[in-house]
């Protein structure tokens with residue numbers, strides 16, 4: 060029998076309305092202790108709203124959220140002790156030295172006396188901050204600013220750490236350092252991070268949840284989208300000619316031209332075995348020479364791009 064692990068974050072049918080605007084719709088998920096989970100969604104899809112509800116700063120309009128066994132509405136104090144949130148571009152009080160800032164934040168989190176010193180020393184060591192402790196936070200590089208933001212979030216040893224776009228604005232070296240750092244936190248902490256960039260989130264998270272217009276895509280929706288086949292076609296013809304020649308092929312859903320490569324097209328179609336052969340026959344019958352026809356790997360990025368693409372206005 061599989062061991063039963065209680066989720067550390069649990070959301071059940073959560074909806075949030077801002078006046079007449081529904082920002083989050085009937086969202087349910089569970090996160091096990093020690094996981095690193097990515098929340099992926101375009102701007103405005105509701106990521107921050109979910110995070111604010113998880114951290115007890117916003118009350119769901121309906122539904123239930125528990126963090127480390129505490130209900131976000133009935134026990135928001137318990138929730139705030141269990142979860143820490145690092146917003147994008149968190150304010151760091153730029154005139155303070157890093158050490159002072161961490162001491163100050165420890166006080167806000169209710170740590171006092173010798174406990175403060177021990178906690179600040181521990182996070183400074185975990186995040187390798189020794190050489191910047193005496194610098195004012197305003198003088199730090201973006202990479203170190205992010206480390207200090209995460210360090211303050213770890214004061215008090217929260218079970219859950221929520222990071223909003225943690226690598227945004229960092230240079231490639233800093234991105235790798237912050238990515239490694241987040242991975243080193245898993246296990247002791249559960250990490251939930253948001254991003255609108257899939258390749259980034261895929262590198263850090265062990266699992267990705269996708270949010271679109273406040274709705275969390277089910278794994279079935281993702282599976283269905285991945286069932287579709289995308290073929291890259293290289294042919295000497297115009298987009299209209301390719302579209303005209305292939306429209307009668309069963310299963311073809313859409314033909315789009317690659318705007319950067321003349322003679323290159325993407326064909327989206329239902330996945331069925333003789334499709335490639337049918338396509339070639341149809342193109343040849345229309346006297347369109349086919350140079351190449353390749354199936355693209357159904358990776359999560361393509362699925363995400365397909366699902367999040369704005370529907371084209373009818374011509």
Ligand SMILES: Nc1ncnc2c1ncn2[C@@H]1O[C@H](COP(=O)(O)OP(=O)(O)OP(=O)(O)O)[C@@H](O)[C@H]1O
Nearest residue numbers: 077080081082100101102103104105106107108109
């Ligand atoms: N306080 C508010 N009042 C009214 N509408 C809001 C409020 N906060 C957010 N919204 C709306 O709710 C929707 C979700 O916003 P939210 O900030 O949660 O999305 P997001 O995915 O975090 O986006 P971003 O990455 O741009 O921060 C958006 O349409 C937004 O305009």
